[in-house]
Every structure is written in C-alpha cells, then in structure tokens.
Amino acid sequence: MAHIRELDPSASPLDYFGYELRRKREEAGLTQKELGDILFCTGSLIGQIETTLKVPTREFAERADAALMTDGMFSRLIGLVLRSQLPSWFQPYAEMEATATYISTYQCQLVYGLLQTPEYARAVLSVDQDDRLDEMVAARMERQRILSRDEPPVLWVVLDEAVLYRQIGGREVMHDQLAHLLRLFEKPWIQIQVLPFSVGEHAGMMGTFTLLRFADHPDLHYSESYDAGHMTANPQVIRERSVGYARLQAEALSPRESAALIARVMEERYEEQPGSDPR
Numbered sequence: 001m002a003h004i005r006e007l008d009p010s011a012s013p014l015d016y017f018g019y020e021l022r023r024k025r026e027e028a029g030l031t032q033k034e035l036g037d038i039l040f041c042t043g044s045l046i047g048q049i050e051t052t053l054k055v056p057t058r059e060f061a062e063r064a065d066a067a068l069m070t071d072g073m074f075s076r077l078i079g080l081v082l083r084s085q086l087p088s089w090f091q092p093y094a095e096m097e098a099t100a101t102y103i104s105t106y107q108c109q110l111v112y113g114l115l116q117t118p119e120y121a122r123a124v125l126s127v128d129q130d131d132r133l134d135e136m137v138a139a140r141m142e143r144q145r146i147l148s149r150d151e152p153p154v155l156w157v158v159l160d161e162a163v164l165y166r167q168i169g170g171r172e173v174m175h176d177q178l179a180h181l182l183r184l185f186e187k188p189w190i191q192i193q194v195l196p197f198s199v200g201e202h203a204g205m206m207g208t209f210t211l212l213r214f215a216d217h218p219d220l221h222y223s224e225s226y227d228a229g230h231m232t233a234n235p236q237v238i239r240e241r242s243v244g245y246a247r248l249q250a251e252a253l254s255p256r257e258s259a260a261l262i263a264r265v266m267e268e269r270y271e272e273q274p275g276s277d278p279r
Contacts, residue, residue: 007052013080014052017061020077022050024068039063055085055135058142082142085135093222093229098146102213104156106195106204106248109166111177112157114144115184115192120177123169147190156191158248159258160204164194164265175270178262185259193252194261202251203244211241 009019025035025046032050033043039060048054056064061074068074086094097103097114105112110124118137125136146152167174184190195202212220218233221241232238253261 007050012052013077013084014055017056017074017077017081018050018052020073021046021056021064024064024070025050028068035067038067055138056081057138058082079142079145082135082139085132085139087227089228093231094143096212096220096222096231097143099214099217100153100212101215102154102156103210104158104213104245105210106158106160106208106245107163108160108204108208109163110168111159111163111181113140114147114155115157115181115190116140116144117173117177117180119173120168123173147187152189154189154191156193156249158193158195158204158245158252161194161196161261164262165269171270175266178266178270181262182259182266185255191255192258192262193249193255194258195248195252196261199251203247209241209245211238211245 007015007019007022009016025032028035030038031043032046036043036046039046040063041060045054049056049060056074056078058075058078061078064070064074065072083091083094103114110116111120113121116124118141121140122133122137125140126133147155164178168177181192185192195204208223210222212222214220218235219238219242220231220233221237222229222231224230252258
C-alpha cells in the first residue's frame with residue numbers, strides 16, 4: 001500500500017488547503033485521477049496539492065469549489081494560501097496593505113507591485129527566486145485583487161523617471177508594462193505621476209517608501225532593506241515622510257504630463273521601429 005503523507009492542517013494555510021482538498025475529495029468518493037479529470041488537470045497535480053508539493057492557483061480553487069460543492073470554501077482560502085508564499089518579512093506589510101484605504105508610494109527603481117504585469121513581476125522576482133517563481137508571481141498578482149474590490153483603496157504612485165528606462169525582462173515586457181500603466185490612468189482611484197530627472201535632488205533621495213492610511217488605525221510608514229521590511233506608526237516619522245511625499249507630488253509631472261511621457265518612452269524605446277536594430 002502506498003504511503004499517504006499526513007498533513008497537519010494547523011501548520012500553514014497551504015497545509016490546511018491540501019488537508020481539506022483530500023478530505024472533500026474522499027467524501028465525494030473520487031480518486032485523484034477522477035477529480036483531476038473533472039478539473040481538467042492531472043491526478044498527479046491533485047496529489048501534489050494535497051501534499052503541499054504544489055501551490056494551487058485561484059482558478060484551481062474556484063474549480064474545486066464547483067466540483068466538490070464546497071460553497072466557496074477553497075476560493076475564500078486561496079487568498080491566505082497565496083499570501084503565505086510571500087517572504088515572511090513582507091507578509092505583515094501585505095496584510096496591512098490589504099486593509100488600507102489610502103496608499104501613497106514613491107518608487108525609485110521599479111513599478112510598484114500592485115501595478116506590475118505578471119511578466120514584469122516574473123522578471124523582477126527571478127533575480128532571487130528560481131525554485132518558487134510561479135508561486136511568488138501568483139502571490140504578487142493576488143495582492144493586486146484589492147484594486148478590483150467594490151471599494152478599492154485610493155492609490156497614488158510617484159515613479160522616478162528612471163523606472164521607465166530600466167529595462168526589466170526585455171523590450172516586449174517593458175512595452176506591455178508601460179501600456180498597462182497607461183490603462184490605469186483611466187481608473188479614478190489610481191493616480192500616477194512621474195518624477196522627472198530634471199528635478200535634480202528631491203525628497204525621495206533616501207529611496208523608495210510607502211505611506212498607508214486606514215479608516216480606524218494610525219497611519220503607517222513602510223520602507224525596505226535588502227531582506228527586511230520596516231513599518232512604523234511613529235508620529236514624527238509619519239509627519240516628516242508625509243511632508244516629503246507632498247513635496248514629491250508637487251515636483252512631479254502632472255498625471256496628464258506623466259501619461260504623455262510614459263507613452264513617449266514606450267513608443268521611442270520599446271516599440272519596434274522600421275529598420276531598427278532589435279538589440
């Protein structure tokens with residue numbers, strides 16, 4: 001008889017998902033292959049998810065709910081599962097980000113995670129993540145679901161102009177990323193400004209930072225080092241960084257001017273030109 005790996009459902013959201021998937025499948029009298037056929041995947045994948053060797057996707061969770069008639073249980077759980085795949089030091093911030101009513105961020109090197117395309121995110125994450133790249137990309141895309149809520153947070157992003165020129169993932173990836181930013185200008189609760197090189201020294205010289213506001217909690221300031229996130233509700237830090245952010249907004253291009261610059265960079269730098277060298 002094959003050994004069946006026993007899971008502790010209290011060990012992690014992923015363990016709980018696998019434990020419940022096996023339990024509900026067995027309750028339905030289905031083998032792994034039979035459930036896989038229903039969900040348009042292999043029985044092997046079912047087994048890997050049941051034993052936490054594979055992280056499920058949101059699509060898988062929704063199909064499992066429909067097949068096993070679990071009243072949306074797996075769809076509700078998948079958010080916790082994917083969030084648990086984020087680096088442990090980043091998870092506290094992701095939890096606070098998900099409850100914020102107003103997010104204002106200055107980004108000096110990269111497009112903010114909530115605005116990244118899957119391909120751009122994959123290129124960024126591939127620098128440090130090889131074995132768990134799919135899971136990390138899925139987790140980042142899951143974070144973005146807060147922008148699709150009935151009442152999404154207000155998101156104000158100031159991007160350094162360097163972000164537009166730093167070629168992440170190649171020309172096609174950058175073209176699609178900048179095109180995605182342009183589409184986001186249509187969202188009334190998302191504001192994007194570009195801080196141009198011509199500004200010179202500015203209030204964001206110390207690096208990327210984010211301010212979170214909440215309906216019923218103190219404001220938070222967040223910044224990162226190489227392998228750690230730093231959050232504080234210290235009133236003096238909030239005061240100083242809020243003033244600094246206001247200065248960045250004042251010195252940045254207007255949203256309309258920013259959109260025009262993004263479109264120009266996308267066309268001139270990342271679109272194929274007749275007779276141009278693709279390199």
